[in-house]
Amino acid sequence: MAAIDDALAKSQALVGTEVGVSRWITVDQAMIDAFADITHDTQWIHVDPERAAAETPFGGTIAHGFLTLSLASRFAYDCFSMMPGQVMGINYGFNKLRFLSPVRAGSRLRGRFVLADVKKRNPTELLRENNLTIEIQGQDTPALVAQWLGLAVFGDPEG
Template sequence: MAAIDDALHEAQALLGTEVGVSNWITVDQAMIDSFAHVTHDTQWIHVDQDRAAAQTPFGGTIAHGFLSLSLASRFAYDCFPMLPGQVMGINYGFNKLRFLSPVRAGSRLRGRFVLTEANKRNARELLRENTLTIEIEGQDTPALVAQWLGLAVFE
């Protein structure tokens, strides 16, 4: 049996189960400022600590939603090592994405993955969908929930 067939069989046995929880990452003001600079999104709720403390219900600055989402790749590295015979992994996109709670500067985030679908696209490509929940330490409502597609490419 080819490596991709083994991977598909293993994935299908895990459908509906939690397949990984990442390490925590602190989203501090320096990270938020760097992201604002790179993306040219310098809206004051992200970068003006004094104004955000005085004029928002958040008590200070909050991270960009796309900053929280961009950490998904790091979370995936923590949870998904390369499979036997896999030569690369490709971000294939999202079927659904919802930002549910603001991420205050200084918060810690982690990713939680539940495998929801796995299909062999062709002889070299395994497409997996995971429900990704990015949790905020100490909060009941996550930062976001997404249906994330990843393509595992085999030799």
């Protein structure tokens, strides 16, 4: 059996189950400021702690939604490794994405992945859909939920 077919069978057996929970990571003001600098999104709710404390219901600054989303890749590194025969993984996008709760500076986040679907796209690619929840430590409502698509690319099926 080709490596991709073996990976497909093993993955299909996991559909509907939790396949990974990442380590916690702290989103501090320095990380928020660095993200603001690199993206040129310097809205005061992210970068002005005094004003954010005085003028928002958050008690201080909050992380950019896209900063929270960008941490999904870091969380995936904690949870997934290459399958036998896989040569790379490619971010294929999102079907759905919702930001549910603001991430206050100093919060700790982690990713939780549930495999929702997997199918063979062609002789060298599996399309995997994971339901991702990015949790905020100590809060019931997560920062975001998403249906994240990824391609697992395998070597030449003939070789």
